[in-house]
Amino acid sequence: MAVTKTRNLPLMEQFFAVRRFSSVLEFTADGTHLLFASNISGQFNLWRVPVEGGWPDQLTAFADDTVRGVGVSPTDGRIVFCADHDGDEFHQLYLLDSDRGWPEKLTDEPKVQHNVGSASWSPDGTKFTYAANARKPTDMEVWVRDAETSESRPVFGEGKFSFPGHFSPDGSKLLAIDFRNNSDVSIHLIDVESGETRELTPHDDDAIFLPGPWAQDGSGFYMVSDAGSEFRGLAFYDLASGSHDWVEQPTQDVDDVAMSADGRVLGWIVNDEGYDRLRLRDLETGQDLPQPELPAGARPHLTGAEPPLAISPDGTHAALIAASPRRPPEAWVVETRTGKARAVTDSRLxxxxxxxxxxxxxxxxxxxDDRDIPAWLYRPNVDGKAPVVLSIHGGPEAQERPVYQALYQYLLSRGIAVLATNIRGSTGYGKSYQRLVQRDWGGGDMQDWEHAVKWLRGQDWVEPDRIGVYGGSYGGFAVLTCVTRLPQLWAAAVDIFGPSNLVTFAKAVPPTWKRFIARFVGDPETEAEFLMERSPITYVENVQTPLLVIQGATDPRVVKGESDQLVDKLKSLGRDVEYVVFDDEGHGFTKRANELKAYGLAAGWLEQHLLGS
Structure with missing residues (x-):
């Protein structure tokens, strides 16, 4: 049994005494301040901080609503943002004066999703664009709203899952995407006045085309694409020729691109084995700017959405939210001319x-199959052998990144190691690797988890009979698969809102997801037998492992019934299971008190069963 060297151990609350960020980051119109959404107040509210740093101003005071997207008018600095209630993901739109005032609620449709982002405003500030399924629950359409008259109209996306991109420099055109599935996205060009549209990136085989900012002269725009490549590169699309040229060859994924409003500075983020590498270029000279002096790490996420890269209107500053394994997330501002960077927040409390x-x-x-599965290993400072928690990320088409994980660090302080895997289906390793999990949940991925345990048991520092498994969302499905189909391997398990029955899960996903769920997981109508063969609920009688199940009552992605049916069956079988439901949370934790309680329960469960404490 491992013995920690530290006698006075920090409390669990100390590891979680950090500030988290949602998917919001943008400069104010004059470039003097940075906008971000953080749970400083206990909920993800909108804040504003000078680019030099200092105490931020709180711009919203929500207790139950989460700010998840923001756009700033380039003319008068007005802010449009979206927020949802209790994690239900039915985001509503708000408008906020740049200097004073209280958020004005623009929409009040509790069963409609509204999404807005940093590219939302037209260059003249007279209108903004957003996505909403306001006309039909299954269709996410692109809408344009007049900022003065409040008139809104759909301009693209009937029968599609679509989102807006940038307005052209003269405001007459708008880019949009048709999201067909995780491997297939196409760009369309919309004439804002007439509503006429044209697909700019037609293709036969699955490929991703994501639009970025326009060139100042309106001749084309930057985009990210994996067409003809394993990875997503950065390209410039020329409207006249209908072709594109690479700016950054696709040898690693480009995850984001942004440009200053004056067209002078271009920035993009490269995924380097999980680390975010920021690149900046002076478009006037064509020369790369100095490498930003940022800590090695990556952007965190809230419910899968990362805060975007931001560049000030005059190009003097870039900003991003970044975290590393030993430092919680901060808002960093980079001087583009020198590469010097400073954190303008302080999240270590x-x-x-x-x-x-x-x-x-x-x-x-x-x-x-002889594939090498990448993973992040966290080893505690202990004498002797240590228990291990196998952590499995959500998605599954996502990536475990080298960011601050409070639960990991707490477990490490108690002498428990963590192996956080990027099994087949993870992003960042090429599209062939990513696609391996599509329509194969509970197939090759399960064997990756089994081989992770085999590898761990081959390490001389691992306590082989004290291995736990932990995960949320798809990671929760992974946990349930492990304890039902590989029951002999685990000493403890924690499932956070994981699907237990792939048929009922696929039938209950949000309406806008139904068009690609068959490609993603399987068709619940025509492939029910296949999906049940891959469902943990089918093998529930095999469970031997003590299991903690955590669920949000308002979760729209993995509904509460997924956990209910599993727990009911386990209890009828007399298995060791504990079930905790948060009535005011959805697919993740937006309220700090709930976050502390949930992860405190998870940490205590793993300690109890892996250490006997």
């Missing part, structure tokens, strides 16, 4: 220093 925390080590292990 628990009295812990970087030396008190554990760095992540990038490792890999072989799976059943």
């Amino acid at each position: 628990g009295g812990l220093l970087e030396d008190d925390l554990v760095e992540a080590e990038l490792v890999s292990y072989p799976s059943f």
